[in-house]
Amino acid sequence: MIKLDNVSLVFQGGSVALSNISTTINEGEFVYLVGHSGSGKSSFLKLLYKEYISTKGSIEVAGLDVVQLPRWKTPLLRRKLGIVTQEPQLLEKRNTYENIAFALEVMGTSNDEIESKTNTLLDLVELNENAFKYPDQLSGGEQTRVSIARSLANNPVVLLCDEPTGNLDPELSIQIVSLLEKINRAGTTVVMATHDSSIVNRRKKRVIELANGKIARDESEGSYILR
Amino acid sequence: MNKFSYVIKNTILNMRRTPLLVFATIIAVLVSSFLVFTTLSARSIVQNNTVRWQNGTHVVIFLDDRVTTTAHKQLQQSLETYPEIRTVEYFTKSEAEEEFKILFKDQPELLSEVDYEKLPSSLRVNLNDPSDYELIIERMDGNPAVKEIRTSGEAIERLLSLTNTLVISASTFALLIGFAAFILIINTLRLAAYSKKKEIKIMRLVGASSTYIRLPFIFEAVFESLIGTSIAVGLGWGIIEYSKNSIVAESIFDITISDSYLIYLTLVLLLSSIIFGLFASFVGIRKVLND
Numbered sequence: 001m002i003k004l005d006n007v008s009l010v011f012q013g014g015s016v017a018l019s020n021i022s023t024t025i026n027e028g029e030f031v032y033l034v035g036h037s038g039s040g041k042s043s044f045l046k047l048l049y050k051e052y053i054s055t056k057g058s059i060e061v062a063g064l065d066v067v068q069l070p071r072w073k074t075p076l077l078r079r080k081l082g083i084v085t086q087e088p089q090l091l092e093k094r095n096t097y098e099n100i101a102f103a104l105e106v107m108g109t110s111n112d113e114i115e116s117k118t119n120t121l122l123d124l125v126e127l128n129e130n131a132f133k134y135p136d137q138l139s140g141g142e143q144t145r146v147s148i149a150r151s152l153a154n155n156p157v158v159l160l161c162d163e164p165t166g167n168l169d170p171e172l173s174i175q176i177v178s179l180l181e182k183i184n185r186a187g188t189t190v191v192m193a194t195h196d197s198s199i200v201n202r203r204k205k206r207v208i209e210l211a212n213g214k215i216a217r218d219e220s221e222g223s224y225i226l227r
Numbered sequence: 228m229n230k231f232s233y234v235i236k237n238t239i240l241n242m243r244r245t246p247l248l249v250f251a252t253i254i255a256v257l258v259s260s261f262l263v264f265t266t267l268s269a270r271s272i273v274q275n276n277t278v279r280w281q282n283g284t285h286v287v288i289f290l291d292d293r294v295t296t297t298a299h300k301q302l303q304q305s306l307e308t309y310p311e312i313r314t315v316e317y318f319t320k321s322e323a324e325e326e327f328k329i330l331f332k333d334q335p336e337l338l339s340e341v342d343y344e345k346l347p348s349s350l351r352v353n354l355n356d357p358s359d360y361e362l363i364i365e366r367m368d369g370n371p372a373v374k375e376i377r378t379s380g381e382a383i384e385r386l387l388s389l390t391n392t393l394v395i396s397a398s399t400f401a402l403l404i405g406f407a408a409f410i411l412i413i414n415t416l417r418l419a420a421y422s423k424k425k426e427i428k429i430m431r432l433v434g435a436s437s438t439y440i441r442l443p444f445i446f447e448a449v450f451e452s453l454i455g456t457s458i459a460v461g462l463g464w465g466i467i468e469y470s471k472n473s474i475v476a477e478s479i480f481d482i483t484i485s486d487s488y489l490i491y492l493t494l495v496l497l498l499s500s501i502i503f504g505l506f507a508s509f510v511g512i513r514k515v516l517n518d
Binding site: 049072076079081091102103106107150151153154 | 229230433436
């Protein structure tokens with residue numbers, strides 16, 4: 001599903017974000033990407049959805065050669081992915097329902113399909129009762145759930161989450177992770193960047209640890225304790 | 228919601244966000260297009276008139292009446308041998324008097340004061356190429372039968388030169404206002420794009436194509452440009468129609484301009500306004516969408 005081969009990312013000015021990264025994430029896996037701030041977690045994810053372009057190496061995501069993919073074809077890649085950022089990036093003038101529906105609107109989905117899919121997603125993230133609330137009327141956890149629902153609108157095969165629990169308290173973080181695991185059980189591959197050790201320790205999933213732009217550890221489900 | 232209705236809805240939303248800027252943009256495009264339309268139409272009208280005049284008499288050689296009529300006739304015969312000359316017509320004193328009376332029939336005071344005996348006989352020369360008038364002046368220089376030479380070529384040249392100066396001045400002005408319109412469109416689009424920055428970011432994340440993200444902005448620029456130009460062209464047509472029946476048309480100019488030329492000019496301006504809008508939108512949102 002995801003394959004990185006000897007991938008490096010060097011920014012203009014020479015700072016090295018990632019160095020010789022090689023790893024494979026299989027279909028249906030749930031992977032935590034951990035590491036301290038500046039270890040390269042966000043850069044790793046951004047390479048996968050072609051927000052950044054690697055300096056070296058090859059990247060394959062959902063059957064597409066990300067490095068060779070022309071820039072104008074980037075939307076094709078992103079339609080296969082769901083992307084959740086640390087800030088939920090909700091539109092303030094749209095309510096919960098409309099924020100989720102927006103992802104479908106911009107893809108030219110029919111009105112009937114928008115209605116049925118948005119309601120299904122509201123069920124999934126358990127926000128039916130908040131459907132007509134605006135972002136400033138929602139808690140941080142609820143906003144993140146809206147963001148997750150929106151990222152799932154176009155049936156992605158891979159869900160990339162960049163510190164979605166970064167601004168949440170432990171209890172809300174657990175709710176979000178439970179939601180992501182539910183999505184994963186339905187068949188979606190999930191890669192979640194986090195520096196929250198309590199989550200990683202409890203959930204017993206595969207963990208890839210980055211340190212100074214390199215893979216420090218890559219351990220399979222349950223065998224890893226974050227230091 | 229299909230893609231087209233999404234684009235149209237967002238085009239209208241964008242324009243409603245900055246109504247004053249949109250209005251200013253349309254006005255600037257209107258003024259610029261109006262200047263182009265009217266100056267090009269005016270040039271065509273002047274050209275039509277000068278061509279008409281050029282088909283008439285090009286050189287009038289006033290003859291010295293102290294010289295015999297035979298000498299006048301000899302001069303006419305010698306002129307007729309010049310290859311540059313198409314026709315030479317001898318105009319007698321009495322014919323000159325009749326012509327004068329017709330030309331100034333509305334000024335009886337003038338007619339009563341004129342000493343018709345002083346009106347000279349003349350040779351009216353029509354040239355194959357009106358620009359050869361200087362050659363005739365040169366050849367007639369020093370001829371005792373010639374009293375004075377007047378040419379229409381000089382007047383036509385002055386008029387054409389004046390028209391060209393006007394066209395260049397108006398075009399420069401139109402270009403400056405057009406550039407202002409260009410800047411206004413860019414600013415309008417950038418403001419709209421910045422106010423939708425988060426929306427654009429989400430669209431990119433969910434995989435909306437770059438063209439689809441750009442379309443509302445492109446539509447807005449083309450719409451503003453087309454509206455401004457359409458109003459300008461409409462005004463231009465109106466003014467030409469009005470001028471055809473005006474005092475100016477009756478006294479100096481024949482306000483004739485072919486419909487086919489006006490349609491051609493209209494189509495060129497409308498097409499140019501579309502290209503103008505496309506280019507302005509390309510420049511306006513390129514950086515914003517690449518951020």
